[in-house]
Amino acid sequence: MVDRFGLRTSGLPTGLAVTGVSLDSRDVRPGDLYVGMPGAQRHGAEFAGQAAASGASAMLTDAPGAELAAAAAPDLPVLVSEAHPRTVLGDVAAAVYGTDGFAARIFGVTGTNGKTSVVYLLAELLRAAGITAGLSSTAERRIGDEVVVSNLTSPEASELHGLLARMAEVGVAGVALEVSAQAVVRHRLDGVHFDVVAFNNFSQDHLDEFGDLETYFAAKLALFSPEHAERGVVVVDSPWGQRIARESRIPVTRLATEYGQDADWHLAITRQTLDGVSFVLQGPEGAHFRGSVPVFGRFMAENAALALIMLHEAGIPIEQVSRGLDHGRIPVFIPGRLEQITESGSSGPRFYVDYGHTPGAFAAMLDALGEVAPGRIIFLFGADGDRDTTKREEMGRIAAAGADTVIVCDYHPRSEPPEAIRAQLIAGARSARHADVIEEGDPRAAVRLAISLADPGDVILYAGPGHEDHQEVAGRFIPYSARDEVRGALREAGLLP
Numbered sequence: 001m002v003d004r005f006g007l008r009t010s011g012l013p014t015g016l017a018v019t020g021v022s023l024d025s026r027d028v029r030p031g032d033l034y035v036g037m038p039g040a041q042r043h044g045a046e047f048a049g050q051a052a053a054s055g056a057s058a059m060l061t062d063a064p065g066a067e068l069a070a071a072a073a074p075d076l077p078v079l080v081s082e083a084h085p086r087t088v089l090g091d092v093a094a095a096v097y098g099t100d101g102f103a104a105r106i107f108g109v110t111g112t113n114g115k116t117s118v119v120y121l122l123a124e125l126l127r128a129a130g131i132t133a134g135l136s137s138t139a140e141r142r143i144g145d146e147v148v149v150s151n152l153t154s155p156e157a158s159e160l161h162g163l164l165a166r167m168a169e170v171g172v173a174g175v176a177l178e179v180s181a182q183a184v185v186r187h188r189l190d191g192v193h194f195d196v197v198a199f200n201n202f203s204q205d206h207l208d209e210f211g212d213l214e215t216y217f218a219a220k221l222a223l224f225s226p227e228h229a230e231r232g233v234v235v236v237d238s239p240w241g242q243r244i245a246r247e248s249r250i251p252v253t254r255l256a257t258e259y260g261q262d263a264d265w266h267l268a269i270t271r272q273t274l275d276g277v278s279f280v281l282q283g284p285e286g287a288h289f290r291g292s293v294p295v296f297g298r299f300m301a302e303n304a305a306l307a308l309i310m311l312h313e314a315g316i317p318i319e320q321v322s323r324g325l326d327h328g329r330i331p332v333f334i335p336g337r338l339e340q341i342t343e344s345g346s347s348g349p350r351f352y353v354d355y356g357h358t359p360g361a362f363a364a365m366l367d368a369l370g371e372v373a374p375g376r377i378i379f380l381f382g383a384d385g386d387r388d389t390t391k392r393e394e395m396g397r398i399a400a401a402g403a404d405t406v407i408v409c410d411y412h413p414r415s416e417p418p419e420a421i422r423a424q425l426i427a428g429a430r431s432a433r434h435a436d437v438i439e440e441g442d443p444r445a446a447v448r449l450a451i452s453l454a455d456p457g458d459v460i461l462y463a464g465p466g467h468e469d470h471q472e473v474a475g476r477f478i479p480y481s482a483r484d485e486v487r488g489a490l491r492e493a494g495l496l497p
């Protein structure tokens with residue numbers, strides 16, 4: 001490994017065995033290679049002593065890290081990378097876990113909104129095609145039927161290769177991975193070669209991290225290169241998608257949902273209700289799919305079409321997928337994404353919990369609801385503290401333009417004063433002059449308020465918390481599950497058994 005990855009060593013015993021790779025001293029298991037990574041807050045090598053005490057067999061770090069380790073854990077063998085350790089971590093982890101020989105088809109999904117949804121649809125379609133699936137998303141990771149909790153959207157390379165190794169053990173033959181822009185620029189995908197990558201849409205997010213849209217976009221575009229992937233699928237409805245198709249360095253196939261748009265595949269919506277969307281997808285050489293997804297919104301049909309084309313491009317024909325489905329119905333459940341908490345047949349209002357937290361997601365959901373909601377739309381939301389602050393007014397404006405009533409509550413204020421975040425959302429909402437705008441900081445009270453305002457036929461949409469199980473307030477993680485809270489409040493109101 002030392003020669004292969006151009007590392008320097010100090011005190012490396014011959015025949016050293018490494019059985020795993022860990023980036024966090026608190027997670028080290030006996031036999032692991034601990035990676036002492038320079039971070040934004042600390043240098044990981046400061047924790048070499050803890051890693052050694054937990055049984056690390058060696059540490060990989062940079063030159064300053066080697067000096068720190070000499071003081072913290074003088075007996076721990078050290079491998080030194082001249083470049084940032086991130087640049088070798090993926091390939092090192094692939095070698096340690098043996099994932100460089102993993103024969104599964106690997107799919108990667110990037111874009112601003114809908115990545116998790118496409119990943120779940122891919123896994124469902126792989127199952128329909130008779131292929132054991134694994135997935136990694138913001139909501140959770142799945143190794144066949146086993147569910148693992150997610151922290152990051154795209155795991156660090158050490159965790160990713162560990163995950164792939166476990167997938168290989170249980171016979172996973174198709175893997176769907178959500179790819180964040182942060183993962184691309186931080187080398188979290190290194191050592192993985194995608195069979196097919198996809199781009200669905202692009203809009204404002206993460207400007208706290210990337211500074212401007214162009215830099216954020218460049219991170220997404222970088223996935224469409226031979227270093228990362230064989231081929232790509234791109235939704236070309238927007239100028240951003242058209243740019244990916246033009247500037248991609250790998251062959252791409254194009255999907256359009258707009259009538260008359262130049263593309264290889266075309267999607268047409270045939271029916272929409274609150275219970276789902278039906279569609280027809282047509283591609284080259286007579287490729288054809290007619291089916292439905294049990295979640296409302298044109299964009300869900302688009303997500304499903306993208307997943308179908310990705311499989312098709314990987315040599316899993318649409319006919320093979322269709323054979324495993326009942327009349328084209330894709331029975332997908334996406335945790336915390338437009339998840340209905342009420343029961344479909346009931347006569348009261350409907351309540352949905354969602355993870356959308358960008359202006360683009362708000363617009364897509366509210367446009368979709370506007371087409372299918374029988375009654376009024378009550379929209380409940382907040383915004384992240386310590387993250388892209390420039391999107392807040394736009395979120396408020398879009399919410400109030402698309403809903404009849406908006407209730408602004410707290411999400412993850414983090415270190416910011418919650419009332420200041422709310423004030424920005426409310427300023428945006430008031431500028432739209434369409435909806436009634438109500439401020440109720442406490443999310444538990446806001447949920448109950450929304451239910452009290454709703455009549456049968458109305459739809460309440462609570463955007464932000466999705467599948468999450470906590471609120472982050474001033475450095476503390478406070479247990480809070482919106483799904484459980486809503487369930488409890490609906491029971492109190494006699495709207496759920």
Ligand SMILES: CC(=O)N[C@H]1[C@@H](OP(=O)(O)OP(=O)(O)OC[C@H]2O[C@@H](n3ccc(=O)[nH]c3=O)[C@H](O)[C@@H]2O)O[C@H](CO)[C@@H](O)[C@@H]1O[C@H](C)C(=O)N[C@@H](C)C(=O)N[C@H](CCC(=O)O)C(=O)O
Nearest residue numbers: 023024025037039040041042043044047152153154180182
């Ligand atoms: C900005 C960012 O990406 N930060 C990541 C970075 O943190 P950092 O540089 O601050 O790390 P640090 O605290 O200085 O620690 C340095 C090193 O010491 C290690 N350490 C630290 C303390 C200790 O006791 N022991 C120990 O070993 C840490 O594991 C780390 O390797 O390295 C950490 C370890 O891998 C990551 O967990 C952390 O992600 C944080 C949690 C994060 O929020 N990342 C976000 C921005 C992110 O990546 N988001 C994307 C997209 C989400 C979306 O689409 O909405 C994602 O893919 O999740």
Ligand SMILES: Nc1ncnc2c1ncn2[C@@H]1O[C@H](COP(=O)(O)OP(=O)(O)OP(=O)(O)O)[C@@H](O)[C@H]1O
Nearest residue numbers: 112113114115116117138299337338355356361364
């Ligand atoms: N194709 C789409 N276009 C626009 N909005 C979408 C699309 N698909 C889903 N959404 C909206 O965005 C919300 C978040 O979806 P999802 O979690 O799948 O996105 P994501 O890209 O994984 O987000 P994140 O990166 O924050 O995890 C959905 O619940 C829905 O409101």
